[in-house]
Amino acid sequence: MNHDEIKKAWESLTPDEQTKERMLQGILERSAAMTQEESAKPKPVPWYVRLRVPMGISAAAMACAMIVTLAVDHPLLVNNGSSRQELLGTMPVSGMHTTEPDVSADTVQNHGAGTDVTDMTVPEQTTTLTVVQPAETEISADKSIEPGIFATETAITRTPVISTAATIPEKVTVSSAAVTTAPATTLTTAEETTVQTETVSTAASETVTTIVSTATALPSLYGDMYDFNHVTWSGLSYDTEYQTVSYEDLKTYLGSGVAVGDTVDGFYTILLYEIAGMPIERGFAVQYAGQNEFYLFYCVD
Amino acid sequence: MLHKGTAEESDFQRVYRQHVDAVYRVCFGFMKNNADAEDAVQETFLKLLQCSAEQSFESASHERAWLIVTASNICKNHLRSWTRQKRKEMESFEELPDSSSAEQGNQHVLEAVLKLPDKYKTVIYLFYYEEYSCSDIAAALGKKETTIRSHLKRGRAILERTLGGEADES
Numbered sequence: 456m457n458h459d460e461i462k463k464a465w466e467s468l469t470p471d472e473q474t475k476e477r478m479l480q481g482i483l484e485r486s487a488a489m490t491q492e493e494s495a496k497p498k499p500v501p502w503y504v505r506l507r508v509p510m511g512i513s514a515a516a517m518a519c520a521m522i523v524t525l526a527v528d529h530p531l532l533v534n535n536g537s538s539r540q541e542l543l544g545t546m547p548v549s550g551m552h553t554t555e556p557d558v559s560a561d562t563v564q565n566h567g568a569g570t571d572v573t574d575m576t577v578p579e580q581t582t583t584l585t586v587v588q589p590a591e592t593e594i595s596a597d598k599s600i601e602p603g604i605f606a607t608e609t610a611i612t613r614t615p616v617i618s619t620a621a622t623i624p625e626k627v628t629v630s631s632a633a634v635t636t637a638p639a640t641t642l643t644t645a646e647e648t649t650v651q652t653e654t655v656s657t658a659a660s661e662t663v664t665t666i667v668s669t670a671t672a673l674p675s676l677y678g679d680m681y682d683f684n685h686v687t688w689s690g691l692s693y694d695t696e697y698q699t700v701s702y703e704d705l706k707t708y709l710g711s712g713v714a715v716g717d718t719v720d721g722f723y724t725i726l727l728y729e730i731a732g733m734p735i736e737r738g739f740a741v742q743y744a745g746q747n748e749f750y751l752f753y754c755v756d
Numbered sequence: 757m758l759h760k761g762t763a764e765e766s767d768f769q770r771v772y773r774q775h776v777d778a779v780y781r782v783c784f785g786f787m788k789n790n791a792d793a794e795d796a797v798q799e800t801f802l803k804l805l806q807c808s809a810e811q812s813f814e815s816a817s818h819e820r821a822w823l824i825v826t827a828s829n830i831c832k833n834h835l836r837s838w839t840r841q842k843r844k845e846m847e848s849f850e851e852l853p854d855s856s857s858a859e860q861g862n863q864h865v866l867e868a869v870l871k872l873p874d875k876y877k878t879v880i881y882l883f884y885y886e887e888y889s890c891s892d893i894a895a896a897l898g899k900k901e902t903t904i905r906s907h908l909k910r911g912r913a914i915l916e917r918t919l920g921g922e923a924d925e926s
Binding site (some may be wrong): 466 | 772776777780784785801803806862863865866869880881884915
C-alpha cells in the first residue's frame with residue numbers, strides 16, 4: 456500500500472455526470488423551495504411594535520385613572536361635592552335664610568321647564584337663584600330689585616338629557632353656589648333663553664326663592680316627528696297613531712331604523728323595541744331619536 | 757470560488773462542478789451508499805448557498821476545505837440519528853459507484869479505507885487525496901496538529917494491517 460494506491464482508491468469514488476446533474480437539480484429545487492418558504496414566512500414583528508397597542512391602552516387607562524382621581528379628590532374642582540359644601544360653609548351669608556346648595560327637588564323645582572335638581576355638572580349655562588327677603592314677591596326678568604335686598608346667586612349648571620325641542624324636559628344641576636351679600640340691583644338673564652320663574656316660600660322666614668332657569672330652544676334634527684308615521688321592518692309595514700307605550704311594557708331592544716312620512720321627504724331615526732306580549736309581526740314600540748316617549752307601531756300588512 | 761454577493765446560479769454551478777467530486781467522496785465515505793451520499797452532497801451545497809451571502813472565502817482551496825468539513829459534519833449528524841445507527845449495524849457497503857470502471861486492485865483498497873473509523877477516514881482522505889498538510893487538516897477540522905498526526909498514524913496502521921493481511925493471504 457502506498458500513497459498512489461490510496462489516492463486512486465478515492466478517485467474511484469467519483470459520481471458520474473448523470474448523478475452530478477441530478478444532485479445539482481435537487482440542490483436548485485430545494486434552494487428555490489426554501490426561498491419560497493422564507494418569503495412566505497411573515498417577518499417577525501419587533502417587541503416594541505407588538506407591545507405598542509397594549510402599552511397605548513395601558514397609558515390611556517392610567518391617564519383616565521389619574522383624571523378620575525384628580526376629579527374626585529381635588530378641592531378646587533367645581534365638580535366635587537365635598538368642596539362645594541366647604542365653599543358654602545364659608546359663605547358670608549348673614550341675616551337671611553336661603554336655599555342651601557343641596558337644594559332639594561321639593562324646594563327648588565322649575566315645573567315650567569321641568570327642571571330637576573341633580574348632581575350632574577356640566578358648567579355650560581347658568582341659572583340665577585335669587586333669594587329675596589322679606590317680602591313674598593314675584594319678580595320677572597326685567598324687574599329691578601331694590602337696593603338693600605340681599606340676593607343669592609347660585610350657579611346652576613344644566614345638562615340636557617335630550618335636547619331636540621325647547622319644550623322637552625331637561626335636567627338641571629346645581630353644582631356650585633356663590634353667595635353674595637352685596638345688594639342685587641338688577642336681575643339679568645342671558646340672551647336666547649326662556650325665563651321660568653317660581654316663587655317658593657319657606658316657613659321660617661318667608662323667604663322668597665326665585666329660580667330663573669334657562670332652556671335653550673334647540674332645533675330638531677329631523678323635523679316634526681308626527682310627520683314620520685311609517686316604518687318598514689323585516690319586510691312588513693307599520694304605522695302609528697302615536698299611542699304611547701310605557702317603558703315597563705318594553706321587552707327587548709330590536710335595533711335602530713328610520714321612519715318616513717307621506718308628506719315629508721327624508722327620514723327620522725328611530726329605535727325599535729319589542730313589546731312584552733306582542734309579537735313583532737303585529738307591532739312594536741318606537742322611540743324617536745331625541746324623544747322620551749315610546750309609540751306603538753302596528754303592522755298594516 | 758463563491759465569493760460574497762456572487763451567489764448567482766452560474767457561479768454556484770461553477771463551484772458545484774469544481775468541488776462536487778470531493779464532496780461526494782467525503783459523503784460516500786461516511787454514508788456508504790449512493791442515496792445517502794447524494795442527499796448529504798445536496799445538503800452541503802445548500803449550506804453553501806445559504807452561507808454565501810454571509811461568508812466570503814479567501815480562495816478556492818479555502819472554499820474546498822469548507823465544503824469538505826461541512827460535508828463531514830453533515831454526515832456525522834446523519835449518522836448520529838438512531839434510525840441511521842440501526843441501519844448502519846445491518847448494512848455494509850450497499851454499493852460502490854461505478855465499480856466497473858474502478859480497477860480491481862483499487863477496489864479492496866477503497867473498501868479498506870471506507871471501513872476505517874470516521875475520524876481516521878477523513879484525515880486519510882484529506883492527507884492522501886486532497887494532499888493537505890497535517891497543519892492544514894488540523895486547521896480545517898479544528899483539532900490539534902498532534903491529534904491529526906496521531907489519527908493519520910493509526911489509520912495508516914489499520915490500512916496496512918488490513919491490506920497487508922490480504923496481500924499475505926493472496
